[in-house]
Amino acid sequence: MRKGIPVSPGISIGTAYCINEVFVRPEQTHLEEDAVGEELARFESAKDQSIRDLKALEAKVYAQVGKNEAAIFAMHQSILSDHAFTKKITGWIAGEKMTIQAALHRFLGEYEVLFSKAKDEYLQERFADIRDVVSRLSASLTDVKKEIDRGLKSPLIVVADELLPSQVVLLGDVEVKGIVTQAGGPTSHAAIIARSKGIPAVSGVRGILRQIKTGDEIVVDGREGIVRYNLDPEATAAYRKLEREFFDFKDQLAENRDEPALTADGRQIALLANINSVADAQSAKAMGGSGVGLYRTEYLYLTHPSVPDEEEQYENYRSIIEASPNNSVTIRTLDIGGDKTVPYLGHNHQESNPFMGWRSIRLSFEHPELFNSQIRAILRAAAGFEVGKVRMLFPMVTTVDEMRRVRSMVRRAMKQLVSQGKPFANVPIGMMLEVPAAAVMMDTLLEGCDFVSIGSNDLVQYLMAADRDNPKVSHLCQPLSPAVLRVLKNVIRVCNQNNTPITLCGEMAGQPRAFVLLLGMGLKNFSMSPAFIPTIKELAKKISTAEAAQILQNAMKLKTTSQVLRYMAGQIQRLAPKFTILDTA
Numbered sequence: 001m002r003k004g005i006p007v008s009p010g011i012s013i014g015t016a017y018c019i020n021e022v023f024v025r026p027e028q029t030h031l032e033e034d035a036v037g038e039e040l041a042r043f044e045s046a047k048d049q050s051i052r053d054l055k056a057l058e059a060k061v062y063a064q065v066g067k068n069e070a071a072i073f074a075m076h077q078s079i080l081s082d083h084a085f086t087k088k089i090t091g092w093i094a095g096e097k098m099t100i101q102a103a104l105h106r107f108l109g110e111y112e113v114l115f116s117k118a119k120d121e122y123l124q125e126r127f128a129d130i131r132d133v134v135s136r137l138s139a140s141l142t143d144v145k146k147e148i149d150r151g152l153k154s155p156l157i158v159v160a161d162e163l164l165p166s167q168v169v170l171l172g173d174v175e176v177k178g179i180v181t182q183a184g185g186p187t188s189h190a191a192i193i194a195r196s197k198g199i200p201a202v203s204g205v206r207g208i209l210r211q212i213k214t215g216d217e218i219v220v221d222g223r224e225g226i227v228r229y230n231l232d233p234e235a236t237a238a239y240r241k242l243e244r245e246f247f248d249f250k251d252q253l254a255e256n257r258d259e260p261a262l263t264a265d266g267r268q269i270a271l272l273a274n275i276n277s278v279a280d281a282q283s284a285k286a287m288g289g290s291g292v293g294l295y296r297t298e299y300l301y302l303t304h305p306s307v308p309d310e311e312e313q314y315e316n317y318r319s320i321i322e323a324s325p326n327n328s329v330t331i332r333t334l335d336i337g338g339d340k341t342v343p344y345l346g347h348n349h350q351e352s353n354p355f356m357g358w359r360s361i362r363l364s365f366e367h368p369e370l371f372n373s374q375i376r377a378i379l380r381a382a383a384g385f386e387v388g389k390v391r392m393l394f395p396m397v398t399t400v401d402e403m404r405r406v407r408s409m410v411r412r413a414m415k416q417l418v419s420q421g422k423p424f425a426n427v428p429i430g431m432m433l434e435v436p437a438a439a440v441m442m443d444t445l446l447e448g449c450d451f452v453s454i455g456s457n458d459l460v461q462y463l464m465a466a467d468r469d470n471p472k473v474s475h476l477c478q479p480l481s482p483a484v485l486r487v488l489k490n491v492i493r494v495c496n497q498n499n500t501p502i503t504l505c506g507e508m509a510g511q512p513r514a515f516v517l518l519l520g521m522g523l524k525n526f527s528m529s530p531a532f533i534p535t536i537k538e539l540a541k542k543i544s545t546a547e548a549a550q551i552l553q554n555a556m557k558l559k560t561t562s563q564v565l566r567y568m569a570g571q572i573q574r575l576a577p578k579f580t581i582l583d584t585a
Ligand code: PEP
Pocket: 187, 294, 296, 335, 434, 454, 455, 456, 457, 458, 459, 505, 506, 507
């Protein structure tokens, strides 16, 4: 058994599928004599394919972003075309009968030793490039469908160091029932993806890839944050029972999809969905959400081989709006940076503090053409829908100046569209409240905002100075810490007094214990992973706004996070005892 951080509730059993073993330990290392020829051919064709992909990427980035950003892909091609590289790998395959993955693993190992001696930052970055190239090559070799044809039993539990959006795409429509990662925390991609699919997940399980291999039967307990393997038949049977209970209970709750979201005293609240794709928009509908409170557009960029142009974005936003409940969608502009990087936007340099660095709106401002194309695509996509249903949201706003700049960019884009005779709609413009400085200046910032959305995932990490993806500091990165509660209460009060609509779209909105406190603060709009909507709708029925305000008042007298957590666990137990299985410990 291994313990990690619970990031998406529930229990499931399945077959482990380990991703990117090349960085850890390839499962199969040795080839039979007669398989050598085929392995060499596979290597050549994977290499050619990767070079072709990189060439296309380079051309597109050159045209749409710039020469400097494109250069990195030319360099990656040259690593792949390098004679010495090919000679080494094919030498090991032919001479020592190694699998490609094993040869790549050895290659990385050799280079790591070599580069670890280099103090020079430039050389360190070159090693990062080599890792990128090897991982691209290795990804083009792994084919989960083939593994299933060869006998790998689904449903799968994906085990990875970190789960990248591109890897999720590679999984396609294979049934995945759980996710385990070595890195990450409650707000990492793996966690967000798991929650959006409503499957259990545990993060921060260091070294798990050394203990589990593809094909092993494993259990993910996303409530306690536990991963189990080598189970005896009795334990397996017990977990299967729990698994069934969890999925049945969720299905049963989802039957409330057509009911309105009301508190016990009959007040209407909005339960909205956080989505990354059209499929998520459909599940928002299926789960009974009344709209989409956050569309994270970066997933379009992260899963796209290069920069999507204005037309591609327009098409994507249109399909998202069409698929969303009530055609109501808040589209967030690009939030790249931090842990989500794309090399074609100039992310080929390591930053020492990426979350505090060049990310989000800061990066968009420096790619004005790209930013403009996104703003135009959103304005155009909103045409023809009821006014105010499509909204534009800007991430990581820190200062009043930034909001003014955003407004002037939107005005400019509208002027362009008018002069080009292209149909578009005027949309409400909002900011994400994620930076403590903006929380302090909330009243002033409201001058430039039609609405506000609290990004508590980031707000909490910045307020507590505790990286949201670092398991070592996860005890500090807690949305229910007294400091966070004070800031949230104040921000919600300022917005309500000013009649500025406010939503919270961080992960805490879908946690029963946090929901009760937010309701007590006077929040009415909650945006969460679609899978949590039915739970929160049921919970809302059981509590009046006055009772929530009373619980908040009691909680705010407490001095430590653990006291708040304990108190709230007691309250949830009292209000809705069955719900504990749907929360993370
Ligand atoms: C947040 O920070 O709370 C948020 C919703 O944005 P993201 O998780 O995409 O950073």
